[in-house]
Amino acid sequence: MMKNIFESKKGIGLRVVGLASVFLTLMSLMACFAVIPPIVNAYKTRHAYVATVTLKVDAGKVYSELVSVAEQEASERKIKITNKAPEILFLEVADGVQTAGIKVNKVGEGMSNMVITANIPDTKGVSMELDKNREKELAVRIATNVCQTLNQDCQLSKQ
Numbered sequence: 786m787m788k789n790i791f792e793s794k795k796g797i798g799l800r801v802v803g804l805a806s807v808f809l810t811l812m813s814l815m816a817c818f819a820v821i822p823p824i825v826n827a828y829k830t831r832h833a834y835v836a837t838v839t840l841k842v843d844a845g846k847v848y849s850e851l852v853s854v855a856e857q858e859a860s861e862r863k864i865k866i867t868n869k870a871p872e873i874l875f876l877e878v879a880d881g882v883q884t885a886g887i888k889v890n891k892v893g894e895g896m897s898n899m900v901i902t903a904n905i906p907d908t909k910g911v912s913m914e915l916d917k918n919r920e921k922e923l924a925v926r927i928a929t930n931v932c933q934t935l936n937q938d939c940q941l942s943k944q
Contacts, residue, residue, distance in 0.1 A: 823939045825928045829905075834883075836901045836924040842935050844897035848874040848889045850934045851899070854927070882906045883923045901927050 827836045840847055848871065855878055858864045867884065868877035874889040885903035892898045903924040925941060932939035 823932065823937050824942045825925065825932070825939050826942050827925050827928075833905060834903045834924045836903075836928045837898065838928050838932065838939055839892060839896065839898045840932070840935060840937055841896055842937065843895055844874060844889050844891040847897045847899060847931065847935065848876075851876055851887060851889065851927075851931050854930045854934055858930075878927070880923055885923050885927060887927060899928065899931065 823838050823840050825836055825838045827834070829835075852869065852871075855864065855866055855876060859866050859878075864878045864880045866876065867879050868875070868886075870876070876887045878885050878887070883903045883906050885901055887899065887901045890898045890900070901924040929939060929941070
C-alpha cells in the first residue's frame with residue numbers, strides 16, 4: 786500500500802515536500818553557525834597553556850594582524866618577538882615570564898584556526914598572584930587582541 790502511495794502523484798508531492806523540509810532545516814542550521822561568535826577555547830595541559838580560536842578571516846590576514854599586534858606590544862615593551870616564520874605562519878613571543886608559540890592554519894576558504902601554546906613558568910621567586918595573572922594573560926591575551934583587531938567578537942570558553 787505504501788508503495789502505491791509513493792508511486793502516485795500524491796506520493797511525488799510527499800517526496801518533494803519532504804526533501805524541501807529537509808533542505809530548509811539544513812539551511813537554517815547552517816545559518817545558526819554564521820551567527821555564533823568565534824570561541825576562544827583556553828585550557829591547561831600538563832606542560833602548557835593552550836588557546837585556540839577559529840576565525841572567519843583568511844589565514845594570511847590573521848597572521849599579518851598577529852604580527853602587527855605583536856610588534857605594537859613589543860614597541861611598548863610588553864613582549865619580545867623571539868621567532869618569526871611568515872612562510873609557515875608561525876610567531877613566537879615572550880613576556881618575561883612565559884614564552885608562547887602561535888601557529889595560524891588555513892581551515893578553508895576565508896577561514897583560519899589560530900593555536901597559541903604558552904609554557905607553564907617556573908614559580909620560584911615570583912609571587913603566586915602575579916604569576917597566575919600573567920599565566921592567564923599571555924595565551925588568552927594574544928587571542929583576544931587579534932580578535933579585536935580583526936573585529937571578531939570572540940568569547941572565552943575555559944575547559
